[in-house]
Amino acid sequence: MTDIGVAVLGVGVMGADHVERLATRITGARVAVIADPVRAQAEQVAGAVPGCRVVSDPLDAIADPEVHAVLIASPGAAHEKQLLACLEQRRPVLCEKPLTTDVATSLEVAVREAALGLRLVQVGFMRRFDDEYIALKALMDSGKLGLPLVLHCIHRNVSPPPGFDSSMVIRDSLVHEVDVTRFLFGEEIDSVEIITPAPNPAAPHGVLDPQIALLRTVSGRHVDVELFVSAGVGYEVRAELVAQHGSAMIGLDSGTVSPRTLRNWGSRVTPGFRERFAAAYDTELQRWVDAVRAGADTGDYTDGPGAWDGYAAAAVCAAGVESLHSGGPVRVQLADRPSRLGR
Numbered sequence: 454m455t456d457i458g459v460a461v462l463g464v465g466v467m468g469a470d471h472v473e474r475l476a477t478r479i480t481g482a483r484v485a486v487i488a489d490p491v492r493a494q495a496e497q498v499a500g501a502v503p504g505c506r507v508v509s510d511p512l513d514a515i516a517d518p519e520v521h522a523v524l525i526a527s528p529g530a531a532h533e534k535q536l537l538a539c540l541e542q543r544r545p546v547l548c549e550k551p552l553t554t555d556v557a558t559s560l561e562v563a564v565r566e567a568a569l570g571l572r573l574v575q576v577g578f579m580r581r582f583d584d585e586y587i588a589l590k591a592l593m594d595s596g597k598l599g600l601p602l603v604l605h606c607i608h609r610n611v612s613p614p615p616g617f618d619s620s621m622v623i624r625d626s627l628v629h630e631v632d633v634t635r636f637l638f639g640e641e642i643d644s645v646e647i648i649t650p651a652p653n654p655a656a657p658h659g660v661l662d663p664q665i666a667l668l669r670t671v672s673g674r675h676v677d678v679e680l681f682v683s684a685g686v687g688y689e690v691r692a693e694l695v696a697q698h699g700s701a702m703i704g705l706d707s708g709t710v711s712p713r714t715l716r717n718w719g720s721r722v723t724p725g726f727r728e729r730f731a732a733a734y735d736t737e738l739q740r741w742v743d744a745v746r747a748g749a750d751t752g753d754y755t756d757g758p759g760a761w762d763g764y765a766a767a768a769v770c771a772a773g774v775e776s777l778h779s780g781g782p783v784r785v786q787l788a789d790r791p792s793r794l795g796r
């Protein structure tokens with residue numbers, strides 16, 4: 454089979470990164486079309502990829518006859534329209550998180566996909582493709598540590614991008630731990646509580662940072678997450694599982710323990726998500742391309758996190774934002790999972 458043609462919608466930080474990995478490291482696919490309203494940016498990124506065209510309208514890119522699959526890396530607000538167009542054209546699609554920006558439209562995507570009887574949508578929860586998270590899940594599933602009980606997580610950034618507000622700490626940062634919790638424990642989250650300690654004086658004006666999220670799964674497991682987007686040190690994503698017969702930690706930078714200062718702790722603190730999860734993004738894309746190529750036989754164009762996972766994460770984050778405003782735990786309201794119709 455010849456390489457599949459991929460359209461990449463949005464070539465900012467993530468999209469340009471994905472174009473580069475599709476063009477250089479991923480086998481079985483080529484970037485056929487790029488669409489970005491900033492034409493100069495689209496042309497610059499396309500210029501490094503032989504045979505890649507730039508089109509102005511993302512919907513034309515989705516419908517392009519050379520395109521077999523779509524990678525959405527546009528801002529979250531553009532995702533809904535682009536996802537629905539992919540479903541209408543029956544195009545397999547890898548959509549960066551968030552699936553959409555609200556719960557109702559995320560559910561709509563999951564419902565419309567289920568009605569087609571196909572698995573066309575993958576959402577970009579790349580931690581599921583990271584070696585350390587995969588190893589932790591394998592350890593949990595092996596039963597060696599006994600019953601998993603508690604997960605302690607840390608998610609720190611050097612500083613937030615411009616325009617970041619308190620609810621984005623939940624929707625943009627916590628969303629990853631929400632998916633990790635569902636992935637590791639294999640169950641839904643029942644309630645969320647957000648605690649807001651005294652804010653860091655270095656946080657942007659008005660942003661409640663750090664925040665502590667307390668998640669409770671339907672079977673009563675506890676997950677706590679320290680979210681700290683203006684930590685000023687590096688990109689620190691850790692998780693420690695506490696189980697019946699022991700514990701296990703992932704996300705430690707290599708080197709010896711020493712005081713943490715700007716980008717240093719004896720060795721080097723990982724500076725950002727592109728460095729920390731570079732290998733996971735590669736694996737995510739290669740597995741997606743392989744699934745898209747195999748999908749014509751099965752109707753499953755992904756074996757990764759799908760539309761339902763994107764919807765469930767949106768519902769948990771919405772409850773988190775409600776807790777941020779009201780205080781106290783908020784129950785997560787999940788719709789019935791739409792069943793996939795026969796093909």
Ligand SMILES: NC(=O)c1ccc[n+]([C@@H]2O[C@H](COP(=O)([O-])OP(=O)(O)OC[C@H]3O[C@@H](n4cnc5c(N)ncnc54)[C@H](O)[C@@H]3O)[C@@H](O)[C@H]2O)c1
Pocket residue numbers: 462463464465466467468488489490491494511526527528529531549550551577578579726
């Ligand atoms: N999985 C992760 O770890 C991760 C990390 C960062 C960002 N993201 C997600 O990736 C997506 C992109 O984030 P980013 O950091 O690359 O943003 P960015 O602002 O750097 O880039 C977005 C690009 O999309 C273009 N764009 C705007 N409207 C568009 C539209 N309607 N159609 C096509 N392109 C459009 C912009 O011109 C820009 O070039 C977001 O959904 C974000 O949440 C995921």
